[in-house]
Amino acid sequence: MTSDDSHRHKQDRHYKKAKIEGYRARSAYKLIDIQNKFNIFKRAYYILDIGSAPGSWLQVEKKFAEENVEKYNDNFYHRSEYKIMGVDLKRTSPIEEIKSVKMDITNPEFKNEIESFFDDKLDLILSDASINKTGNKFSDHIQQIKLCKYILGLGKKFLKYKGNMVIKCFQGTDFKDFYDIFKQEFKIGKAYKPKASKKKSNEIYLIGIDKI
Secondary structure, three states: OOHHHHHHHHHOHHHHHHHHHOOOOOOHHHHHHHHHHHOOOOOOOEEEEEOOOOOHHHHHHHHHHHHHHHHOOOOOOOOOOOEEEEEEOOOOOOOOOOEEEEOOOOOOHHHHHHHHHHOOOEEEEEEOOOOOOOOOHHHHHHHHHHHHHHHHHHHHHHEEEEEEEEEEEEOOOOHHHHHHHHHOOEEEEEEEOOOOOOOOOOEEEEEEEEEO
16 A cells, blocks of 8 residues: 555544554455344344454444344344354454454354354354456456355355355456356345445445345
8 A cells, every 4th residue: 555545544534433442454344334224133143244354344343243132132043152263364363252263264263163163053144355456457356256156155055044144246347247146146136336445446245135
């Protein structure tokens, strides 16, 4: 990041708001926007966060999961506790009562981590993960789609019936094909660009509601 880019970043209203409200990064507001639009956290207690560093999404997830334990104590689907796991190639500074794993999700051992920690199907899988961009938009797009397909595969295995999913994708030539595949897994499938996403960014989030 150049000094000009750094200055612009620090002048960004979401960056300033995150500093004031105690979030680790401005990306928290992308997730809050998605929640406000799609209510993805409804009755979500077991949550997997892929690409979790520096932890701003984990902070948001913890807030809603804690609320859910109290809010939905009724005769419908409910858990008496929440479990949240974040995974990233980078280390995430600890957050109380959240498990953080420094690992490549394509490592076969990662599936064992999921199974041993959650001991049941997941209510919600979120991915803000991104490949290391090279600057070549075409190859970056292809590699991101490949990552998204792998994450969707994890969803097929670990997400519960009627569970929800959010995956960050890049728009490009293979986007529509992946979007079509994604939508087949859920009762409702939407593509959405949160207000906090930078306008020049080609990122877009796929929202899956009610896994079939």
